[in-house]
Amino acid sequence: MVGAKGQTPVISIQGVTVKFGGIVALDSVEFDILDGEILGLIGPNGAGKTTLFNCLSRLYTPTSGNIAFMGESILGQPAHRIAGLGIGRTFQNVASFANLSVRDNVRIGAHSDTRSNPLFDALWLPSVRREERKIDEVTADLIGWLGLEDVAELPVGGLPFGTQKRVELARALASHPKLLLLDEPACGLNHDEVSELGTLIKRIRDERGVTVLLVEHHMSLVMSVSDRVVVLNFGEKIAEGTPDEVQKNPEVVAAYLGDGH
């Protein structure tokens, strides 16, 4: 799979170090995510996965190093611009707009892809109507694609957890991102739902052409869907390669099972 869609990196993490006081959460981590691949990011608890994830979504700023998206540094951008650049994300524990309908949640996902101002919106000018039609089309398309038609007009807060996760995916895809960051999407799902999720992640890449970074604890999910896997331990990258290569890597085995093995 690697190389099939070209070697251009979508995002390039260059020597990223994050320090919290005296604690080094990430130590010169360096890897690329290539166009059209699903990259799994794994590591034991406290390895620095979430820290890296938060750097990518601009909640943290690295102490040193650089993160380049499509060749340009994102470190100068505030957090709310990241979606507009083409980086979508989901949250570990669902972070939906609970009082709003599924449809409105997905519509909000298209926010960064559209323009308007409050005055024109209140007057519902023709330009606003055009924009709303565009949002409605994107929303209807995604709701159909993810099989959310039956719940489309219901408030998200009352839906089952697995459905809320799908709504979050639809919301993240509504801005047509180039790269999708998934923060432990299998967390809280049962066995069947995890295998459905695996299929869905592949469909997102194959049918929507979205590059995926999958940060996950669920080993069999990561190994079955990822093209390549990066392993972090104590803030350092200890391995990078195909799922097979990584699983055989002695350092990775040691990190997960302890040195005795």
Place this chain on the structure above:
Amino acid sequence: MTQTVHTNAQAPSASVPPYQPAPAPQAKLLSLGNIVSLLVLALLIAIPIFSEGFFVFQMTQMLVYATAVLGLNLLTGINGQFSLGHSAFYAIGAYTCAILVELGGVNYMLTIPIAGVVAFVFGFLFAFPALRLEGIYLALATFALAVATPQLLKLNAISDWTGGVQGIVMFQETFDVPVPFGLPMDPGTWTFYLTLFVFAVVYVLALALVRSRTGRAMMAIRDNPIAARSMGISLPYYKATAFGVSALVTGIAGALNAIVIKFVAPDSFTFIFAVLILVGMVIGGVGWLQGCLIGGLAMLYFPNIAEVFDDIVLWVANIGGFADALPSGNEMQQQFIRLSGVIYGVILVLIIYLAPSGAGGLLRAIAGRIKRLLS
């Protein structure tokens, strides 16, 4: 560019069944909500035809209050920001109107939008320091604004414009609101229709705003600010805009109030009034803009609750035939007036207990139950 990627990747792979995009919901012209709105509008238009005098004045006041409740609801219900300081924006609107009319000689109808713009600027600017505050801390900051406003209006330095403690008496030359275009109406009826017109315009625009991209961004911030930010929504921009728009609507209500009462004075705009707007919003339904008329009614009748209570007791007594057993009218009213604070409090507690999400929540619960019974 991302658009192209999306369309190129449309062809579904063999293993996936083709899907039909779900149709976007069509806005129906004859929805239940629209029918009810038109009925309420017709009812309001009919008021001066079937009654006159004090009742028309009260309904005018109710519409003014409903506008203020609408303004606060845009901030609290839609954007999730608290305010105990909306009396300040109401005062800004009222004083802008009074000063422009009395000192500037501006047509009073023209001052209504100007008052809105001035209040918007104040609200927008106040929002910036307030952006760092959430929940109870924001409530405290706005409380300070409410407490400071009457004092600021009394300042000697600006008393040439504000009239100091005395305030400003409006329409001194004509003694009443001038009826324009030679319309055959008494000033009371005219102010009612003017207020109804302004209320209807503001209401329609507010509903349109809430249904738009801007409104959705505001509600997203209310429900989950972190997720909203990662959707590309700028928190400072939309929170300040919500504050500005909310102040604008409340300022328009203030200007209408000045025209209806024909008088502005600092002590009409105390913290107590801000709380009254808040009570109106809670009773109407937080986040349910349609409830603003119910909120307006609550604001109008709650402070006079003792009188209303008195009327109800007399009415029941007359029907039950034990009116003679009651103390004479005036004596009983005295009793109730002494108890009005208690009655007000008890009723408020009962409402919050029985219908915690206000009239909006109550109506939704009833509608849900009827639907379940029918199915």
